[in-house]
Amino acid sequence: MHDNVVDRSKDITILELLDRVLNKGVILTGDIVISVADIDLVYVGVKLMLSSVETMEQLKSAKSIIEKNG
Amino acid sequence: MDKIIYAILSVKEDPEKLMAQLNTMKGILEADLYIVSYEDISAVVSDINRSDLIADKTNALKFAELIENLAEQFTVIPVRFGSLVESSDRIKKMLERNYNKIQNNLLEIKNKVEFGLKVFCDPEKMKAEIKIKAEAEPLIESIKSKKKSIYTDYLLNKLKEHRFEEQLLAHVDCIILDITTHLKQLNPIQKFKKMVSATNIIDAVLLLEKDKKELCINVVNELQNKYPDLSFMLTGPWPPYNFVDINIK
Numbered sequence: 666m667h668d669n670v671v672d673r674s675k676d677i678t679i680l681e682l683l684d685r686v687l688n689k690g691v692i693l694t695g696d697i698v699i700s701v702a703d704i705d706l707v708y709v710g711v712k713l714m715l716s717s718v719e720t721m722e723q724l725k726s727a728k729s730i731i732e733k734n735g
Numbered sequence: 736m737d738k739i740i741y742a743i744l745s746v747k748e749d750p751e752k753l754m755a756q757l758n759t760m761k762g763i764l765e766a767d768l769y770i771v772s773y774e775d776i777s778a779v780v781s782d783i784n785r786s787d788l789i790a791d792k793t794n795a796l797k798f799a800e801l802i803e804n805l806a807e808q809f810t811v812i813p814v815r816f817g818s819l820v821e822s823s824d825r826i827k828k829m830l831e832r833n834y835n836k837i838q839n840n841l842l843e844i845k846n847k848v849e850f851g852l853k854v855f856c857d858p859e860k861m862k863a864e865i866k867i868k869a870e871a872e873p874l875i876e877s878i879k880s881k882k883k884s885i886y887t888d889y890l891l892n893k894l895k896e897h898r899f900e901e902q903l904l905a906h907v908d909c910i911i912l913d914i915t916t917h918l919k920q921l922n923p924i925q926k927f928k929k930m931v932s933a934t935n936i937i938d939a940v941l942l943l944e945k946d947k948k949e950l951c952i953n954v955v956n957e958l959q960n961k962y963p964d965l966s967f968m969l970t971g972p973w974p975p976y977n978f979v980d981i982n983i984k
Contacts, residue, residue: 681970691983693815
């Protein structure tokens with residue numbers, strides 16, 4: 666019965682988890698640096714992950730700007 | 736060497752318990768974990784080279800796992816992945832500067848866990864149902880009864896679209912109201928987003944006391960039975976990621 670409601674599906678849970686880790690939690694202003702590898706953690710077709718994809722894209726852009734400006 | 740911060744917590748009551756737990760866990764890249772404290776507030780950190788912190792799946796999951804393990808034993812404020820500070824001294828100053836803000840947030844989330852509740856619909860089915868209602872409106876009927884022209888067609892279509900969107904939102908609002916009524920017995924702190932996508936009509940996060948998990952599951956079961964055309968997806972319990980939206984300077 667509970668399994669119908671509390672979704673234990675591995676994929677969905679991982680998406681939910683990544684969304685929280687990458688998009689939520691306390692932000693430390695001024696000290697955050699992040700390196701972005703070739704991202705294999707996002708599946709672009711899944712709408713749940715769109716906000717995370719956007720975040721990663723922003724981070725990638727920010728990183729390339731930082732690199733360009735030294 | 737930089738410090739990556741995983742979580743902030745208060746260890747007023749049992750600092751030994753935290754140290755014992757940290758000794759059994761490793762941070763990103765298998766680094767040792769330790770705490771940097773100001774009074775009774777501590778940040779859980781590990782050392783890392785700035786260039787070694789890669790936002791890949793392994794590291795993100797490791798980060799989340801660590802926060803989850805800590806949250807099982809303590810009230811923790813999760814820190815967003817990728818938060819690096821260059822020295823322990825700066826972390827200490829940061830905790831000192833934000834002491835009250837952190838204490839207040841810890842109080843709000845004490846002994847509580849987060850649940851995610853998403854509601855999905857079959858958009859075609861829902862559109863069809865709402866369209867029938869929208870088309871039956873007197874104003875639309877009156878335009879339909881006028882002499883047909885390119886202008887009345889345009890007006891009719893625009894009006895139908897507008898009415899459809901209005902009714903869809905009203906329908907979602909009704910469901911949200913029903914959900915909040917059902918959830919009232921759990922006394923949650925809740926946040927709702929509407930119409931996240933064509934299928935995901937409600938995206939909610941709930942902050943509940945830890946011991947209300949079973950009750951929450953029962954409530955969602957009731958809602959699922961009441962709305963058989965919708966799919967309710969409950970996830971959790973999570974550390975309170977969505978209820979620590981403070982900026983720390």
